[in-house]
Amino acid sequence: MVKYSNSQEFKLDRIFHALSDSTRRAILARLATGDAVVTELAEPFDMSLPAISKHLGVLEKAGLLQRHKDGRIRRCELNAGPLETASDWIHFYREFWESQLDSLASYLDNNKKKRNTRHNGKHK
Amino acid sequence: MVKYSNSQEFKLDRIFHALSDSTRRAILARLATGDAVVTELAEPFDMSLPAISKHLGVLEKAGLLQRHKDGRIRRCELNAGPLETASDWIHFYREFWESQLDSLASYLDNNKKKRNTRHNGKHK
Numbered sequence: 001m002v003k004y005s006n007s008q009e010f011k012l013d014r015i016f017h018a019l020s021d022s023t024r025r026a027i028l029a030r031l032a033t034g035d036a037v038v039t040e041l042a043e044p045f046d047m048s049l050p051a052i053s054k055h056l057g058v059l060e061k062a063g064l065l066q067r068h069k070d071g072r073i074r075r076c077e078l079n080a081g082p083l084e085t086a087s088d089w090i091h092f093y094r095e096f097w098e099s100q101l102d103s104l105a106s107y108l109d110n111n112k113k114k115r116n117t118r119h120n121g122k123h124k
Numbered sequence: 125m126v127k128y129s130n131s132q133e134f135k136l137d138r139i140f141h142a143l144s145d146s147t148r149r150a151i152l153a154r155l156a157t158g159d160a161v162v163t164e165l166a167e168p169f170d171m172s173l174p175a176i177s178k179h180l181g182v183l184e185k186a187g188l189l190q191r192h193k194d195g196r197i198r199r200c201e202l203n204a205g206p207l208e209t210a211s212d213w214i215h216f217y218r219e220f221w222e223s224q225l226d227s228l229a230s231y232l233d234n235n236k237k238k239r240n241t242r243h244n245g246k247h248k
Contacts, residue, residue, distance in 0.1 A: 001153045009146040016144035022133040025213070032220060080220035087214045089149070094211070096156060096204035 001092055011063070012089055015082045018062035023047070024055050028064060031078035041076060126216065135187070136213055139206045142186035147171070148179050152188060155202035165200060 004012065018024055027041055042052040056076065059065035063082040067074050128136065142148055151165055166176040180200065183189040187206045191198050 001156065009149075012149065013144055013146060016140050019210075019213075020137055020140035020144055022137060025133075025136065028217070032217065078217075078220060079224070080217045081224055083214050083217045084221045086143075087211065087218070089143075090207050090211045090214070093152070093156065093202075093204045093207045096202060097208045100203070100205055 002088075004089075008085075011082065011085065014062040015064070015086045018058050018064055019086070021055065021058075023052075024059055027052075027055060027059065028078060031065065031076060035075045035077045037073055037075055126212075128213075132209075135206065135209065138186040139188070139210045142182050142188055143210070145179065145182075147176075148183055151176075151179060151183065152202060155189065155200060159199045159201045161197055161199055 023045060026044070030036060030041060030044070038049065038052060038056065041056070042049055045052065056065060060067070064079055066077045066079050068077060069075075147169060150168070154160060154165060154168070162173065162176060162180065165180070166173055169176065180189060184191070188203055190201045190203050192201060193199075
């Protein structure tokens with residue numbers, strides 16, 4: 001396991017916290033299709049603008065959203081960089097879920113063989 | 125973007141919430157080295173057993189930890205499967221962070237070329 005510094009751990013806390021809400025994940029998915037203003041981002045949700053702004057704040061603190069001025073309008077932009085940090089953290093565990101899948105596959109395979117042996121035995 | 129059902133969204137909420145705390149991530153890292161009982165898991169932390177148990181509960185709800193009986197002792201085991209779900213969700217954004225890195229690389233490259241041109245110009 002890679003050793004993370006306190007500030008990296010703090011960043012991971014914020015990134016994973018930002019991802020732990022389906023509204024925030026939906027906002028990221030919307031931003032993946034292009035920049036948007038707050039009212040556009042709020043449109044699909046049955047939520048007040050302050051509630052949406054709170055979600056945008058959480059995404060911004062995690063570094064996943066950047067706001068920039070477009071004349072008098074402030075547009076929101078996806079910043080996917082921190083997701084690579086999260087992906088790297090998760091990647092360490094890949095060998096574990098793959099070995100669990102291998103075990104499950106071999107268990108199912110053995111079960112199938114046993115069933116076939118029993119089935120063939122009955123029809124001899 | 126893959127469309128997730130409500131129950132899948134709920135699972136993602138729980139998985140990312142479980143990962144949003146450095147103590148819980150450290151517990152997963154410890155479990156990656158082998159099964160452990162609660163007191164073993166609590167050892168590295170300056171935390172009460174009930175506080176650790178609460179963290180274990182969050183990991184268990186996210187499906188990342190399984191408890192099984194070993195005689196009279198209950199051991200905790202890592203279940204990495206849900207991390208694959210989280211990894212799949214994040215993977216969609218890979219092209220975004222990669223294109224951001226490409227843009228940064230070409231910006232830095234252009235800057236370097238400009239600096240070199242200026243430097244060579246001065247020394248002609």
